[in-house]
Amino acid sequence: MSVGHVARIFESMGISTVCFFVKAFMHLVDKMKIPRTIVTNNFVGRTIGKPYDLPNQTNVVRQGIELLNGATINNSLKII
Amino acid sequence: MIINDITSIMSIMKNANFEDQEFNETVTELKNSFFYGSRNNLFFKYLGGKNISENEFTVFLEKLLNVIVDDIDKDEFSELKELIFNSQIKGYLPKTNNDQYTYKDTPWTEFGKSLKESKLSLISAGGVFCTDNDPIEPKGMTQDDAIKKISEFLKSPPTLAEIPNNISTERLSIRHPGYDIRAAQQDPNVVFPYEILKNLHKENVFGSYTDNFYSFVGASQQSAIIKTHAPKWAEMLKSHNVDAVLLVAA
Numbered sequence: 001m002s003v004g005h006v007a008r009i010f011e012s013m014g015i016s017t018v019c020f021f022v023k024a025f026m027h028l029v030d031k032m033k034i035p036r037t038i039v040t041n042n043f044v045g046r047t048i049g050k051p052y053d054l055p056n057q058t059n060v061v062r063q064g065i066e067l068l069n070g071a072t073i074n075n076s077l078k079i080i
Numbered sequence: 081m082i083i084n085d086i087t088s089i090m091s092i093m094k095n096a097n098f099e100d101q102e103f104n105e106t107v108t109e110l111k112n113s114f115f116y117g118s119r120n121n122l123f124f125k126y127l128g129g130k131n132i133s134e135n136e137f138t139v140f141l142e143k144l145l146n147v148i149v150d151d152i153d154k155d156e157f158s159e160l161k162e163l164i165f166n167s168q169i170k171g172y173l174p175k176t177n178n179d180q181y182t183y184k185d186t187p188w189t190e191f192g193k194s195l196k197e198s199k200l201s202l203i204s205a206g207g208v209f210c211t212d213n214d215p216i217e218p219k220g221m222t223q224d225d226a227i228k229k230i231s232e233f234l235k236s237p238p239t240l241a242e243i244p245n246n247i248s249t250e251r252l253s254i255r256h257p258g259y260d261i262r263a264a265q266q267d268p269n270v271v272f273p274y275e276i277l278k279n280l281h282k283e284n285v286f287g288s289y290t291d292n293f294y295s296f297v298g299a300s301q302q303s304a305i306i307k308t309h310a311p312k313w314a315e316m317l318k319s320h321n322v323d324a325v326l327l328v329a330a
Contacts, residue, residue: 001181002238002298002305003205003329009310011187015317016324023165024126024172025329033186044168045123045259047206047328048276051267061276061326065200065285068191068324076186 004032011035018064020047029077036076038064111137116230123260126171140167181302191324198323201290203313205298206264206271206330207256209241214253216297223255230257230299237304238296240313245274245293258299259330271330290320298330 007017018036021029024044029037040060042049049057063080071078113119115128127137143163151157191198207226209215216239226233243252252272254264263270274293281289294313317325 001302002296002300003327005181005302005305006203006205006310006313007327008183008187009306010314010317010325010327011189013311013314013318014189015314015322016189016191017327018324020326020328022329024168026169027173031182033183035186035188041165043123043165044172045206045261045330046263046270047330048270048273051263051270054276057269057273057276058279061273062280062285064326065195065280068198069195073186073188 001028001032004028004034007034007036008032016068018067020060020064022047023079026079035073036067036071037078038067039077039079041080107134107138116227120227121260122227122258123262126168129171131173131175132167132171136170193323195286196284197287199288199290199321200277200286200324200326201317201320201322202272202274202277202293202326202328203240204272204293204295204328204330206254206259206268206295206328207261207297208243208252208254208264208268208272208295210243210247211251211253213241215239215241216255221255223257223261226255226257226297233257233297233299235301238298238300238309240309241295242292243272243274243295245278245289245291247274249275256297256299256330258297264330271328273326273328277326290317290322 003019003021007019010017016036018038019034020038020040022040022042022044026039028034029039038060040047040049048060060080063078067076067078111132111134112128114121115125117128126132127140132140147159147163151160214220249268252268254261254268264272269275272293272295277289280286
């Protein structure tokens with residue numbers, strides 16, 4: 001929830017954001033109308049991936065950065 | 081051989097006081113003990129939460145034991161992971177709607193620049209900090225101390241830890257009363273992907289990044305985040321000409 005609030009404030013103050021959540025918190029993305037979000041199929045506390053899983057961690061962050069360019073307000077959620 | 085085994089088991093049971101201890105814990109007490117109780121387990125704390133009923137708890141335990149055996153026989157643990165993953169999703173999904181912090185609009189700042197000209201920063205809610213620059217008082221608070229103070233954390237404003245972008249993993253610590261930090265202790269990138277971000281910068285995916293990255297404990301007073309701290313952080317990042325921020329929930 002904290003990250004959702006930070007994202008909402010940043011966006012309202014002129015800073016673009018991309019959030020990373022695990023699927024267990026996906027309900028918050030809709031409830032809080034959080035902009036630009038990557039939802040990963042990872043466990044809580046492992047948002048970006050498993051420890052030392054460099055390829056998958058890189059893929060998650062790369063897709064997040066790409067969402068900055070490609071997302072629109074009505075289409076800014078990506079589940080990976 | 082069989083007699084020896086039975087004797088050993090009886091000896092273990094006697095030592096464990098199974099024979100003479102009055103042990104009358106209810107299923108509810110067992111379930112609740114995983115949520116900041118006697119068996120506190122931040123990975124499985126949702127089992128003790130209000131989103132999982134007693135019946136769902138016992139069904140989960142029964143399935144867990146069966147799946148463990150199935151996976152042992154297959155010598156791989158995909159079913160076990162799937163069972164726990166799905167139970168985690170169920171455990172964090174509120175059973176009732178709460179209107180607090182339900183919004184109708186999405187605030188949106190268009191990302192106008194090309195990525196190659198953009199400056200990015202990173203904020204994690206995972207409670208990461210420089211070991212030699214602990215942002216939270218009292219200094220030296222351990223993970224166990226933090227767990228005992230979960231209620232205080234939730235009533236307190238967040239503290240933003242500044243983390244130099246060139247810090248080594250060995251100089252990072254993780255402390256957070258709300259989630260299982262073991263993976264992050266091994267590799268902070270799981271909630272604070274600072275090395276991943278720098279690698280992508282080397283690939284020229286984006287233009288530059290801030291001198292510092294940041295983290296705070298997400299289990300903080302939400303009203304303080306909304307009214308005071310997030311606006312301050314936004315001003316600070318704007319003063320560093322940041323175009324976009326990666327925000328990682330833990």
